Amino acid sequence: DPAAQQIIMFKQRTKGPIGVMTTSAGAPIDYVDARVTLNRRLMFNEYFMDSLTHLVRERIPERLVHAKAAGAFGYFEVTHDITHICSAKMFSAIGKKTPVAARFSPVVVERGGIDTSRDARGFAVKFYTEDGNFDMVGFSTPMYVYKDPLLFTAFVRAQKRNPATNLIDGNMLWDFLTLNPESLHMFLLVFSDRGIPDGYRHMPGFGIHTFEVVNKHGEKYFIRFHFTPDAGVKNLFSEEARKIAAVDPDYATRDLYRAIGSGEYPSWSVAIQVLTFDDVKTAGFDVFDVTKVLPLDRYPLTPVGRFVLNKNPINYHAEIEQLAFNPANLVPGILGGPDKVFEARRLAYRDAQYYRLGANFNKIPVNCPIQSVVLAYNRDGRPPEKDNGRDSPNYYPNSFNGPVEYKDKHRVELLEIYQDPPNNFEQSAELYINEFSKEERSRLVENILYSLGPVAKFLQERAVKLFTLIHPDLGYRIEQGLAANTTNSYYELY
Numbered sequence: 001d002p003a004a005q006q007i008i009m010f011k012q013r014t015k016g017p018i019g020v021m022t023t024s025a026g027a028p029i030d031y032v033d034a035r036v037t038l039n040r041r042l043m044f045n046e047y048f049m050d051s052l053t054h055l056v057r058e059r060i061p062e063r064l065v066h067a068k069a070a071g072a073f074g075y076f077e078v079t080h081d082i083t084h085i086c087s088a089k090m091f092s093a094i095g096k097k098t099p100v101a102a103r104f105s106p107v108v109v110e111r112g113g114i115d116t117s118r119d120a121r122g123f124a125v126k127f128y129t130e131d132g133n134f135d136m137v138g139f140s141t142p143m144y145v146y147k148d149p150l151l152f153t154a155f156v157r158a159q160k161r162n163p164a165t166n167l168i169d170g171n172m173l174w175d176f177l178t179l180n181p182e183s184l185h186m187f188l189l190v191f192s193d194r195g196i197p198d199g200y201r202h203m204p205g206f207g208i209h210t211f212e213v214v215n216k217h218g219e220k221y222f223i224r225f226h227f228t229p230d231a232g233v234k235n236l237f238s239e240e241a242r243k244i245a246a247v248d249p250d251y252a253t254r255d256l257y258r259a260i261g262s263g264e265y266p267s268w269s270v271a272i273q274v275l276t277f278d279d280v281k282t283a284g285f286d287v288f289d290v291t292k293v294l295p296l297d298r299y300p301l302t303p304v305g306r307f308v309l310n311k312n313p314i315n316y317h318a319e320i321e322q323l324a325f326n327p328a329n330l331v332p333g334i335l336g337g338p339d340k341v342f343e344a345r346r347l348a349y350r351d352a353q354y355y356r357l358g359a360n361f362n363k364i365p366v367n368c369p370i371q372s373v374v375l376a377y378n379r380d381g382r383p384p385e386k387d388n389g390r391d392s393p394n395y396y397p398n399s400f401n402g403p404v405e406y407k408d409k410h411r412v413e414l415l416e417i418y419q420d421p422p423n424n425f426e427q428s429a430e431l432y433i434n435e436f437s438k439e440e441r442s443r444l445v446e447n448i449l450y451s452l453g454p455v456a457k458f459l460q461e462r463a464v465k466l467f468t469l470i471h472p473d474l475g476y477r478i479e480q481g482l483a484a485n486t487t488n489s490y491y492e493l494y
């Protein structure tokens, strides 16, 4: 078991000690002598000074959301030609491989929390392309919570701890959900069987936003990314998940590490839904609305490639904790999403990473483009600065052979769109009636009741009204369940 045996395998791999231990400044440590601390000055004990002062500085801020995660490395391989849709170099030829880093993470779970919690999951992939990094920062659900980016702070706080009690508080969550009913579309999935993936290897991923892309002639297309696990989608029922949580809160992290370490490389088939400009105009609904899905019968999947994870991190903190995803990391050919949530995300991640990792977060090795050369005019700041641009000019334009501009042959502007207030109840009803089986609908109701049971009556009433609007059967069953009051969950949000 590579996860349980990692340190033993390290010993087996190395013939003996890998060297003499030193201080951070490289001075060799006479440990036997350093251990004589009584009646000697600790100030002069460099081992003590170096290790103690480093230890208290070891923590960096955990991510505000998506704090707990597992990650790995691998490649994306093109299996089908989509150059007529998108000119990004990573799609340029069948068989072409692009290195990737991936990070999977529940949304609200704190860093030491439980992997089998009911929650959506982040599905973030960094493609190290020849034109710089392209980050697809998606979810395990094909839709998102709201389309008004102003709701981000409320959404996060409502699910985090109550400021007075320091407890997770169902009243706050249900207040948010019922004040912002568009969130119920995604939350129907979260409360359904799909709310607790059975490890990350069996979890699908979605880019959610409808990305604007261009082909080499400068023609626009609009695509949504889908990643489908080749090992099949598998989820856990609530009971199973709770049992696992009691014995192994790191279940999904362990499973991913173990699988990759044993050579069972997880893989996903990558496909896109494709819309033309005309499709966008004639869709009859806002195809850029992240709270909605694009119906698969109208916009079927076009296969693109395969995404394989075949390498565990060597050092979690260096390679996964410090991974910095940003939806604004786009490459020629992929213009991004024209919607407001995407626009907000362009600021949010950068800002979070300045705070979390510092001004030079893109110079942390795992964030460096590895297939292209960086010739930015930025200089200095807190380390790591790498070579800091060496002796080349640090301003642009200049007359001294600094890096020159790139000429985009088919410059295309990101579309500017006008968005209506969200309205996804039709899709929520569709999900409830047509996508969930009879048994799944019953489990959905049970899971909702488990979370909604202990909250304030007025919030329950608001929820029943909204569930009734989605579908009378759903509203009725929730109402009846609440009246029977058979459920109680004070410890978990959902």
Ligand code: HEM
Binding pocket: 062, 063, 064, 065, 066, 069, 103, 104, 105, 121, 122, 123, 124, 137, 138, 139, 144, 149, 152, 207, 208, 209, 290, 323, 324, 325, 341, 344, 345, 348, 349, 352, 353, 356
């Ligand atoms: C379609 C909508 C969204 C999706 C799919 C999404 C997905 C994700 C994922 C996967 C991560 C974890 C990245 C990692 O592994 O490091 C993340 C982190 C984060 N998200 Fe989002 N998110 C969405 C919307 C938003 C919005 C609207 C905002 C703010 C306006 C936001 C702000 C953040 C922040 C601040 C982080 C932490 C970044 C860090 O500390 O490095 N997200 N999101």
